[in-house]
Structures are given as structure tokens and as C-alpha cells.
Amino acid sequence: MISLRVDKIGLDPEHGQAIVLLKDDEGRRYLPISIGPFEANAIALAIENVQPPRPLTHDLLKTVLDNLDAKITRVLIDDLKEAGDGTGTFYAQITLEAPGRLIEIDSRPSDAIALAVRSGCPIFALEKVLDAAAVSEESNGPQVH
Amino acid sequence: MISLRVDKIGLDPEHGQAIVLLKDDEGRRYLPISIGPFEANAIALAIENVQPPRPLTHDLLKTVLDNLDAKITRVLIDDLKEAGDGTGTFYAQITLEAPGRLIEIDSRPSDAIALAVRSGCPIFALEKVLDAAAVSEESNGPQVH
Numbered sequence: 311m312i313s314l315r316v317d318k319i320g321l322d323p324e325h326g327q328a329i330v331l332l333k334d335d336e337g338r339r340y341l342p343i344s345i346g347p348f349e350a351n352a353i354a355l356a357i358e359n360v361q362p363p364r365p366l367t368h369d370l371l372k373t374v375l376d377n378l379d380a381k382i383t384r385v386l387i388d389d390l391k392e393a394g395d396g397t398g399t400f401y402a403q404i405t406l407e408a409p410g411r412l413i414e415i416d417s418r419p420s421d422a423i424a425l426a427v428r429s430g431c432p433i434f435a436l437e438k439v440l441d442a443a444a445v446s447e448e449s450n451g452p453q454v455h
Numbered sequence: 456m457i458s459l460r461v462d463k464i465g466l467d468p469e470h471g472q473a474i475v476l477l478k479d480d481e482g483r484r485y486l487p488i489s490i491g492p493f494e495a496n497a498i499a500l501a502i503e504n505v506q507p508p509r510p511l512t513h514d515l516l517k518t519v520l521d522n523l524d525a526k527i528t529r530v531l532i533d534d535l536k537e538a539g540d541g542t543g544t545f546y547a548q549i550t551l552e553a554p555g556r557l558i559e560i561d562s563r564p565s566d567a568i569a570l571a572v573r574s575g576c577p578i579f580a581l582e583k584v585l586d587a588a589a590v591s592e593e594s595n596g597p598q599v600h
Contacts, residue, residue, distance in 0.1 A: 348493040349512070364544065364563050367494070367512045371519065377551070377558045378523045399509065406522070413522045418509050 311386070311434045314341060316427060319354045330423055332387075332433065339444040341387070341435060343400050349420035356427040368424040375429075380408040385422040387435040390442050398443070456531070456579045459486060461572060464499045475568055477532075477578065484589040486532070486580060488545050494565035501572040513569040520574075525553040530567040532580040535587050543588070 317333040317340065328350035332341040345353075352368045355361075365373065375381060382404055389401035402422040406413040426433050462478040462485065473495035477486040490498075497513045499505075510518065520526060527549055534546035547567040551558040571578050 346493075348491075365561065365566075367516070367566050367569075370549075370560070370562055370566050371512070371516050373560055374516065374519065374525075374551070377560060378525055378553055380519075380523055404515075406519070408523055415515070415518055415522060416510065417515050421510075421512050421515050424512075 312339075312437060312440055314387075314433045314435055316353065316357055316423065316433070319350050319357075330420065332423075332435070334440070334444075339440055339446055341440060341444050343387075343419050345418075345420035349418075349424055352424040353420070353427055356424065368421070368428060371425060372428045375406070378408070380406045380413075382425055382429045382431045383407045383412070384431050385417075385419075385426040385433045387419050387422075387433070387439055389436070390439050400439070400443075457484075457582060457585055459532075459578045459580055461498065461502055461568065461578070464495050464502075475565065477568075477580070479585070479589075484585055484591055486585060486589050488532075488564050490563075490565035494563075494569055497569040498565070498572055501569065513566070513573060516570060517573045520551070523553070525551045525558075527570055527574045527576045528552045528557070529576050530562075530564075530571040530578045532564050532567075532578070532584055534581070535584050545584070545588075 313335050314332040317331045320329050320331060322329050322344065327344050328347050329342050330345050330353055352366055384405045386403045387400055388403050390398050392398045400419045402417045402419040404415045404417045404422050404425065406415060423433060458480050459477040462476040465474050465476060467474050467489065472489050473492050474487050475490050475498055497511055500507060529550045531548045532545055533548050535543050537543045545564045547562045547564040549560045549562045549567050549570065551560060568578060
């Protein structure tokens with residue numbers, strides 16, 4: 311299990327799609343994940359500490375967790391399923407700590423990361439996911455603008 | 456306090472913005488609320504019973520509530536603040552029932568409605584909000600396509 315952090319949000323120049331770029335703690339490997347524009351905005355506002363005038367959906371989710379005495383202890387990107395046409399779908403698990411119990415919830419990585427940057431919890435990926443999809447530093451990282 | 460239900464999701468032909476159209480139980484008054492495209496999609500998929508391949512953010516929020524033994528008992532659109540330039544912002548409250556307590560959470564109406572249609576809870580608006588922003592049946596309802 312490898313610890314990652316959000317390096318930046320950018321645009322894949324080839325497809326014009328938003329990308330969240332995760333970096334391992336040594337900065338040797340980058341994991342680019344394609345996400346929707348709404349989720350990209352939700353992650354970007356939180357890492358830039360911008361408070362929107364009204365709560366966004368992920369802010370609401372964080373407020374719900376706070377009110378129910380639950381907190382996110384970690385986010386784990388635990389799978390990548392290839393569709394066979396060259397595209398793939400990443401999977402994530404959110405771990406919640408509620409009074410007296412731990413709960414694992416299936417999530418898209420984009421939602422999981424948007425919550426992680428709001429709650430300050432660590433982000434991990436399984437080694438097999440990085441092996442399948444990470445880009446190494448030697449290639450100067452992925453082309454994300 | 457007036458009970459409303461989602462009549463449809465449409466586009467405001469003048470500004471090209473997504474609108475959720477709420478209708479009172481007698482079908483005499485309509486409350487149009489401008490919302491973002493992501494939230495419009497989240498509401499539309501739920502009222503059409505379309506299950507996306509991966510959970511959307513509001514599906515994740517609903518799963519979190521289920522796992523924490525909390526349920527949404529109602530959504531109330533309780534205010535409309537005019538900005539002075541002709542635009543206004545609607546406010547909503549989500550009421551959660553958790554073991555032993557009721558919790559009120561501030562929300563954008565779009566998020567509140569996206570959750571209401573997933574949980575089957577009633578949607579209400581204060582009379583003053585309808586007085587300020589509702590359109591009557593006599594005008595054949597608002598122009599939403």
C-alpha cells in the first residue's frame with residue numbers, strides 16, 4: 311500500500327479531460343486519474359482553500375459526516391479494471407470511523423479524493439494499481455497542463 | 456409549509472441553464488430553481504430510475520447515510536435571498552434522523568432535492584418562498600424545455 315498525495319489538477323491535452331495527478335511520497339511515481347469537471351472543481355477548490363459561497367456537494371457530505379460523529383480515516387484506490395478498449399475504471403474504498411466501528415464504502419476515486427482533501431486523511435493506492443497505471447519520474451511525469 | 460414534488464428537469468431557454476421545476480400537490484403553482492448541470496443530471500437519473508455504472512456523489516452520500524443509520528426525513532426550501540441584480544439564491548435545510556436525534560443541515564436546494572429523490576422523503580417550501588418565486592398554472596407554467 312503506497313501513500314499518495316494530490317500533486318495537481320490538470321487537463322489531459324490529448325482528450326481535454328480533467329485529470330487528478332497523484333504523486334507518491336518520494337515523488338518517483340505519478341498516478342493520473344481521469345475525472346469529471348465537477349469533481350475536478352471540488353478537489354481544486356479544497357486544495358486551494360477556496361470557500362465557495364454555498365456548500366458544494368462534497369462540502370455537504372463532509373458536514374453530514376461531522377454531524378453524525380463519523381470521520382474519514384483513509385482513502386484507498388484499490389483496483390483498476392480495464393475495459394478491453396484501452397480505457398480503464400479506477401475503484402476506491404473510503405474508510406469511515408463511526409462511534410464503535412469502522413465502515414468501508416465503495417466510491418469513485420474522484421469523490422474519495424475530494425473528501426480526503428477536505429478531511430485531511432491520507433490517500434493510498436495498492437501496489438498493483440500503481441504497477442498498472444503509474445508513470446515514473448524518468449519520463450518527466452505525465453503530460454498534464 | 457407547502458408540499459412540492461419534482462415535476463421535471465429542463466433547460467431555461469433564455470439562459471441555457473438547467474432548471475428543476477417543483478410543483479405543489481394541487482398542481483397550481485410551480486417553483487423553478489436554477490441548478491448546475493451536474494446536480495441536474497443527479498436528479499434526472501434518480502427520477503428516471505437509472506443506475507449509473509459507478510455511484511455518483513449523491514449516491515455515495517446516500518450510502519454513507521445508510522451505513523451510519525441516518526435517514527433524511529424531509530427537505531425544506533426555506534429562503535430566497537435576492538442579490539439586488541435580479542438574481543436570487545435559494546436556501547434549503549435537510550433534516551436527518553439519526554439514532555436518538557434530529558439534525559438540520561444547511562444545503563443548496565439542488566443537493567437537497569437530489570437526496571430527496573433518492574431517499575423518497577418529502578420536499579417542502581416555506582410559503583414566503585413560493586410567494587416570492589412561484590409561477591402560477593394560469594400562465595401555463597414556466598417556459599422550461
